[in-house]
Amino acid sequence: MPVVYDDRHHGHDPTVEVQCGVPIAMFEAPARADAIRDALLEDPAFELTSSRSHGAAPVTKVHDEGMVRFLQSAWGEWERSGGIPGSPRSEELIPDTVLHPALREGMGPAREPTGITGRIGFWCWETMTGLVAGSFDAACAAVDVALSAADLTLSGRPITYALTRPPGHHSPRAAFGGYCLFNFASIAAAYLRDQSEGRVAILDVDYHHGNGTQQIFYQTDAVLYVSLHADPARAYPYFAGWADEVGSGIGSDWNRNYPLPAACDDEQYLATLDEALALVAGRNPELLVVSLGLDTYARDPIADFNVTTDAFFEVGKRVAALDLPMLVVQEGGYCVEDLGNNVRQWLLGALSVSAAPVRAH
Ligand code: OKP
Ligand code: ZN
Numbered sequence: 402m403p404v405v406y407d408d409r410h411h412g413h414d415p416t417v418e419v420q421c422g423v424p425i426a427m428f429e430a431p432a433r434a435d436a437i438r439d440a441l442l443e444d445p446a447f448e449l450t451s452s453r454s455h456g457a458a459p460v461t462k463v464h465d466e467g468m469v470r471f472l473q474s475a476w477g478e479w480e481r482s483g484g485i486p487g488s489p490r491s492e493e494l495i496p497d498t499v500l501h502p503a504l505r506e507g508m509g510p511a512r513e514p515t516g517i518t519g520r521i522g523f524w525c526w527e528t529m530t531g532l533v534a535g536s537f538d539a540a541c542a543a544v545d546v547a548l549s550a551a552d553l554t555l556s557g558r559p560i561t562y563a564l565t566r567p568p569g570h571h572s573p574r575a576a577f578g579g580y581c582l583f584n585f586a587s588i589a590a591a592y593l594r595d596q597s598e599g600r601v602a603i604l605d606v607d608y609h610h611g612n613g614t615q616q617i618f619y620q621t622d623a624v625l626y627v628s629l630h631a632d633p634a635r636a637y638p639y640f641a642g643w644a645d646e647v648g649s650g651i652g653s654d655w656n657r658n659y660p661l662p663a664a665c666d667d668e669q670y671l672a673t674l675d676e677a678l679a680l681v682a683g684r685n686p687e688l689l690v691v692s693l694g695l696d697t698y699a700r701d702p703i704a705d706f707n708v709t710t711d712a713f714f715e716v717g718k719r720v721a722a723l724d725l726p727m728l729v730v731q732e733g734g735y736c737v738e739d740l741g742n743n744v745r746q747w748l749l750g751a752l753s754v755s756a757a758p759v760r761a762h
Contacts, residue, residue: 402752403450403561404441405550409542410434410566412535413582415493419528427531428703428735429580434566437731440741446752447562447745452542452549459592460544460583463617465575467513471524472537472582478517479532493531498522526578530567540582543567547585547730551593554688554728560721560751561728563589568732570611570692571638579609579638586692586730587617590624593728599687600625604677604720607694607732608704610642610658614692620652625684627677628692629670631704632660655684663705667712670697674719682723689725695734695743703735713743717750727751 411431417424441447460469475494484490499522505511513523521532543565550563569586571579586603594601603618605611605628618624633642648656657680659673681689695701697708721727729748734740 402447402748403550403553403558404438404447404564405450405452405546405553405561406434406438406564407452407542407546409535410539413533413539413567414535415531415533417493418531418580419495429567429733430737431566432737433734433740434564434731436737436741437564437744440745441562441748444745446749450549450553452545454545455548459548459588462595463574463588463591464572464583468524468575468577471520472532472540472577475517475521475532476534476536478520482517493533494521495528495531496522496525499526524576526576530578530580530582536582539566543569543585544583544588547589548592550730551589551728554593554726555596557726559726559755560748562748563728563730565731568607568694569730570605570607570614570732571609572613573616579613580733581613584613584617586611586690586732587614589728589730590618590690593688593690594623597687600684601688601690602627602681602684602686602725603690603692604628604681605630605692605694605732606674606697606716607692608696608701608706609637609694609733610660611692611732612638612641615641615646615656615658618652619648619656620650622651622655625655625657625681625686627657627659627681629659629661629673629677631706632662634660635663636705661706664707665697666707667709667715670706670708670712671715671719674716678719678723686725689720689723689727691720691727691729692732693729693744693747694732695736695740695747698734698736698739698743700736700739701734710739710743710746713747714750717747718753721751721754724754
């Protein structure tokens with residue numbers, strides 16, 4: 402199986418995330434992708450492949466151009482600005498003000514401010530996604546990883562793995578956050594959709610709901626979004642992921658959420674997965690994009706499910722049994738010690754089933 406990877410993810414390396422005022426060492430760190438790369442490299446079932454550039458157009462098909470411009474210019478502007486008067490310069494940029502929808506209720510949309518401190522609160526929706534000097538280049542490199550992997554899917558490879566970092570599924574069209582910069586799975590899904598005939602389905606198995614991906618495709622029937630995740634009543638990202646969010650307009654019925662309780666075990670997880678897979682199969686997509694998070698793992702430090710490594714093999718196997726050409730895009734998973742093996746088991750499970758090549762058209 403091809404594993405598309407680019408070392409430039411190392412450039413995105415913020416030190417802390419702020420949770421309810423508490424600065425905590427970043428869970429989302431370069432060691433995650435390194436651990437996955439190392440675990441796959443030592444297994445002959447996987448071959449490491451480099452990416453090629455696809456330019457900015459596939460990104461701006463999904464994300465607001467202003468957001469892309471912001472991420473490109475943010476660090477330089479922060480460097481040139483005076484910083485916070487009277488305070489030492491931080492090593493990363495996190496907003497102190499975030500555009501809350503109630504702030505401008507009844508007054509029309511907000512305008513983008515001109516200064517860096519206002520701009521970051523205009524484009525970022527939370528406080529756990531610090532920007533550093535190399536963040537934008539790392540995000541662009543990961544876009545090319547996802548798109549180069551998508552090219553392999555289009556050329557007929559049954560299963561391709563994009564080793565992207567940071568994750569992407571929390572970034573909607575016009576904002577970023579939740580450790581995420583660009584939404585790589587969405588960018589790849591939109592790209593695949595443009596280059597193929599039929600529908601694309603996205604199956605998101607990260608512990609957290611992919612609020613960004615849901616938002617991007619909420620009003621279209623061209624891309625089906627299906628997610629299994631921790632119930633937003635108790636878990637991040639809190640404001641999306643409810644079972645009654647089913648899409649709107651022509652997208653009605655093309656979004657499906659399966660919120661799950663704390664301590665969800667293999668049996669409950671696999672039973673819910675079967676429901677989700679039956680739904681995907683019933684919609685006859687041509688291609689499948691998987692948002693692969695391994696933070697459903699029992700030992701994950703930021704999550705509360707009890708899913709085991711053996712179950713990851715089984716999940717991969719059941720997803721591949723859909724018999725659809727499949728692009729797997731890496732999202733979360735924070736038990737770095739076991740992350741490489743968990744990804745490997747998931748992908749080996751998928752490989753244990755023979756998948757169909759892309760239908761000719
Ligand atoms: C990114 B991905 C809440 C902490 C939440 C951010 C989690 C981002 C997860 N107190 N921290 O979906 O794995
Ligand atoms: Zn997650």
